[in-house]
Amino acid sequence: MKNIGRTVGIVTGLMFSAMSFADSDCPNTTYDSGYKKQLPVVGRDELIKTNTPLFANGKITCLIGLNYRKMSENEKLRIETGSFKNIKYRIYYTDGSGSIQGDKNSTLDTIKDLHVTNWSTGCKVDGMEDKHWCYIQKKDLMVGIWKDGKSFISIGSEHFPNSNIAIRIDQQTPNSASAESGFNRKQTTQIIEQLKSGSKALTRYQEWPYEQNKDQTIDLYGFAEAWEIINTVYRTPK
Known part of the structure; x- marks a missing residue:
């Protein structure tokens, strides 16, 4: 005993x-x-x-x-x-995934936010180089930082061959580019600045196998803060 x-x-x-x-x-x-x-x-x-x-x-x-x-x-x-800056956020330290407030009524509660769309976040690591890249995303719009520290913008996925992507912020002049090569550095810088001060964005791309435009309107609430947050996550020692 x-x-x-x-x-x-x-x-x-x-x-x-x-x-x-x-x-x-x-x-x-x-x-x-x-x-x-x-x-x-x-x-x-x-x-x-x-x-x-x-x-x-x-x-x-x-x-x-x-x-x-x-x-x-x-x-x-x-x-x-x-x-x-009064924008709610939740970040997982495992991979930088999480949510950032993308609607003025958002609480970041899974149940309460069923009818609102927040900014999702994430980071990926290149296993060959041990370098990472991070992004924020809302609907078809993804904005992030590559492994080399340069910013990028992606619209949609599974693009139709030889099609274009486009984005227009508020009543600004639209920006377009080849879906394969994407926006150039000058366009990317200009678009991000417009996103930070804009209220809504219209995105367009053609998804395989349908050769027709797929448009989405995106509320830019919280984008400027979300962009700062993901840049901080990217720069934090890994």
């Missing part, structure tokens, strides 16, 4: 140590509904490596829940939430 009691004590101590480590690694910790108390907590590899928030009023929280890819462990995700 003494041995059984000692064993239980050791197991309990190990579980407590694991929980204490998770809590100390992140002062703000929440557990989702899938969390399994009896399983270990394992941190995910992170693209964003910082122990301080990206922005002054940001809050880093650890979300711990079952790793559904393995089912034998809980995984820990670090997430920063806050507001930047």
Whole structure:
């Protein structure tokens, strides 16, 4: 009986140590509904490596829940939430994915925001070069920073061969380019400046296999702040 009691004590101590480590690694910790108390907590590899928030009023929280890819462990995700220039944001440190307020009524709540469209964010890493690129996206419009630090704009996907892409911000002169080569550097710089001060954008492209224009109107609420946020994410030490 003494041995059984000692064993239980050791197991309990190990579980407590694991929980204490998770809590100390992140002062703000929440557990989702899938969390399994009896399983270990394992941190995910992170693209964003910082122990301080990206922005002054940001809050880093650890979300711990079952790793559904393995089912034998809980995984820990670090997430920063806050507001930047009165625009709400949520960024995952694993890969820079997240959401930035794209509607004045948005709360960044999954359920409450069913009928609004926010700016989505993300970063990708080139496994051959260990270099990353990041972007923000809303509907068919993607704006980002390449591995070499240059900005880019992409409209739509699965373009019809030899077709063009185009964008018009408010009543400004439209910009167009080959879907294959994309906007040149001068166009990209000009378009981003217009996006930062504009209220809406009209995008156009032709999607395979339909050789007809596909237009979308995009509310530019929060674009300027979203662009600053993703640039900060891009520059943060990786």
